[in-house]
Amino acid sequence: MKKRLVEIAHARSGDKGDTANVGLIAKHAKYYPLLEKQVTAARVARHFKGMITGKVERFELPNLHALNFLLHGALDGGGTISLKTDAQGKVFSTALLRMEIEVPK
Amino acid sequence: MTKVVRIAAGQGFWGDWLEAPYRQVTGGPIDYLMMDYLAEVTMSIMQKQKSRDPSLGYAKDFIPLMQRILPVLAQRKIKVTANAGGVNPGACAAAVAEVARSLGLQGRLKIGIVTGDNLLDRLDGLLARGHTLANLDTGRPLRDVRDHVLSANAYLGAWPIVDALRQGADIVITGRVTDTGLTLAPLIQSFDWRPDAWDRMAAGTVAGHIIECGAQASGGNRLLDWQRVPDLANVGYPIVEARADGSFEIVKHPGTGGRIDVPGVTEQLVYEMGDPTAYITPDCVADFTTIQLSQVRKDRVRVSGVKGKPATDKLKVSIAYSYGYKAVGTLVYSWPDALAKAEAADRILRQRLTDLKLSFEAIHTEFVGADATHGPLARKELAADDLPEVQLRIGVRAREQAPVDRFTREIAPLILNGPPSVTGFAGGRPKPEEIVAYWPALIDKQVVKPVIEVVQV
Numbered sequence: 001m002k003k004r005l006v007e008i009a010h011a012r013s014g015d016k017g018d019t020a021n022v023g024l025i026a027k028h029a030k031y032y033p034l035l036e037k038q039v040t041a042a043r044v045a046r047h048f049k050g051m052i053t054g055k056v057e058r059f060e061l062p063n064l065h066a067l068n069f070l071l072h073g074a075l076d077g078g079g080t081i082s083l084k085t086d087a088q089g090k091v092f093s094t095a096l097l098r099m100e101i102e103v104p105k
Numbered sequence: 106m107t108k109v110v111r112i113a114a115g116q117g118f119w120g121d122w123l124e125a126p127y128r129q130v131t132g133g134p135i136d137y138l139m140m141d142y143l144a145e146v147t148m149s150i151m152q153k154q155k156s157r158d159p160s161l162g163y164a165k166d167f168i169p170l171m172q173r174i175l176p177v178l179a180q181r182k183i184k185v186t187a188n189a190g191g192v193n194p195g196a197c198a199a200a201v202a203e204v205a206r207s208l209g210l211q212g213r214l215k216i217g218i219v220t221g222d223n224l225l226d227r228l229d230g231l232l233a234r235g236h237t238l239a240n241l242d243t244g245r246p247l248r249d250v251r252d253h254v255l256s257a258n259a260y261l262g263a264w265p266i267v268d269a270l271r272q273g274a275d276i277v278i279t280g281r282v283t284d285t286g287l288t289l290a291p292l293i294q295s296f297d298w299r300p301d302a303w304d305r306m307a308a309g310t311v312a313g314h315i316i317e318c319g320a321q322a323s324g325g326n327r328l329l330d331w332q333r334v335p336d337l338a339n340v341g342y343p344i345v346e347a348r349a350d351g352s353f354e355i356v357k358h359p360g361t362g363g364r365i366d367v368p369g370v371t372e373q374l375v376y377e378m379g380d381p382t383a384y385i386t387p388d389c390v391a392d393f394t395t396i397q398l399s400q401v402r403k404d405r406v407r408v409s410g411v412k413g414k415p416a417t418d419k420l421k422v423s424i425a426y427s428y429g430y431k432a433v434g435t436l437v438y439s440w441p442d443a444l445a446k447a448e449a450a451d452r453i454l455r456q457r458l459t460d461l462k463l464s465f466e467a468i469h470t471e472f473v474g475a476d477a478t479h480g481p482l483a484r485k486e487l488a489a490d491d492l493p494e495v496q497l498r499i500g501v502r503a504r505e506q507a508p509v510d511r512f513t514r515e516i517a518p519l520i521l522n523g524p525p526s527v528t529g530f531a532g533g534r535p536k537p538e539e540i541v542a543y544w545p546a547l548i549d550k551q552v553v554k555p556v557i558e559v560v561q562v
Contacts, residue, residue, distance in 0.1 A: 059378075083500030083502055
């Protein structure tokens with residue numbers, strides 16, 4: 001069945017210049033393989049279409065049951081240049097948690 | 106008994122909770138109080154303050170804070186590492202010394218001062234000798250914006266702080282050092298770790314990363330089960346309890362609020378993360394994919410297994426430069442049709458800016474309450490007709506100040522000559538802001554010479 005990531009994962013994000021990072025953490029170790037398989041860099045890039053101008057990179061941290069995404073060109077220039085409310089990407093993580101993935105019953 | 110060293114986080118940024126350091130030094134045993142004051146563009150603010158008054162240019166809040174806690178520090182033999190010195194660590198140290206003397210601590214306190222990070226006066230020489238200081242994000246050479254540079258500081262690591270501690274400093278005040286160096290240095294000093302003990306360097310760096318944002322590792326700004334984090338009003342800031350083998354535990358003082366558990370520490374670990382296999386500092390390259398976390402008991406998380414690789418031969422340089430101007434205006438529209446009214450106001454405003462022939466690098470509109478943080482992802486699921494209110498938030502950015510100034514006069518007229526049911530303009534006309542932008546670069550380590558001075562109060 002389809003579930004939103006918010007049901008099986010939590011997340012925190014931050015910034016480096018115009019790049020936002022989103023750390024996506026499985027709520028339970030058993031969910032990590034689902035994240036690893038389905039929440040690909042390409043899928044995340046599609047999810048954020050229209051919100052970021054650059055590429056998406058993904059890194060795996062199986063030891064923490066977590067994935068780290070770098071979303072380039074996410075912050076309208078970033079830091080002090082940006083005109084966005086979320087100029088430092090602090091809540092970009094919560095936007096990723098809207099994504100739906102297939103979770104076995 | 107195995108030696109344990111306790112390092113407590115007191116400030117996660119300049120402006121953090123003023124009660125936290127006092128609670129850390131009085132709430133239980135600690136050996137070091139670590140305080141991080143410097144965000145990316147903080148140095149440029151301090152540089153401006155110093156140019157107006159040569160005795161300024163550091164985190165001024167640090168002085169009354171030290172006045173409050175110095176007697177406890179002296180009595181309990183707690184040492185301090187803080188990058189509160191900004192662009193003027195000497196003046197910061199002098200102010201702390203004065204406070205210490207007024208508290209009757211003369212002869213009982215040594216202050217260490219770490220400088221050498223400030224490259225502003227050396228920039229032209231460095232550029233002439235072929236150091237391009239190219240922007241790490243864009244690749245552009247610094248000479249493109251040289252005339253607009255306001256501050257330039259290399260990030261020093263743990264070792265200059267270690268030198269100051271070895272010379273007997275009780276309080277080490279630095280300019281730009283890495284957040285993690287403030288925690289790693291006391292561990293190197295306490296356990297006499299060698300510079301090439303890369304796993305130990307990495308472990309101390311991870312410890313520093315976990316506590317450098319203060320309560321963000323102990324229940325603050327924590328997403329998972331956030332409603333069940335107890336007593337945030339009384340939150341205990343995190344403390345590293347480290348052992349010589351590089352393993353450590355994250356704890357907080359007994360009787361404090363917040364929570365220290367594996368999910369919370371994990372959230373902090375991924376904060377501002379890049380490539381987790383290469384967390385680069387001046388002291389080592391830490392591999393976050395080797396970190397093992399386990400819950401020892403309530404509010405105690407063990408961190409072990411951290412692996413590190415040799416440090417690179419570069420230092421990161423944080424450069425701030427004058428970029429241009431921006432302003433942000435807001436108006437609030439109420440039900441019925443709150444979002445439609447705000448959208449209409451945005452269209453009208455943009456039409457007027459066009460008709461005035463104002464030229465901007467960017468115009469950015471958000472509808473707060475509808476799409477400000479989640480953009481189109483939120484819009485497609487929105488019950489727009491039900492929104493009780495929406496805030497129109499529109500910002501402009503330009504290299505010149507004039508168009509931004511003119512923009513600030515176009516918000517208020519919309520109250521009477523735009524869509525109806527508008528309020529929330531009590532703050533008056535938006536203020537144009539100078540943009541000080543951040544330029545990250547690398548420089549050869551060998552050209553940066555840290556300077557360590559230790560003075561008796």
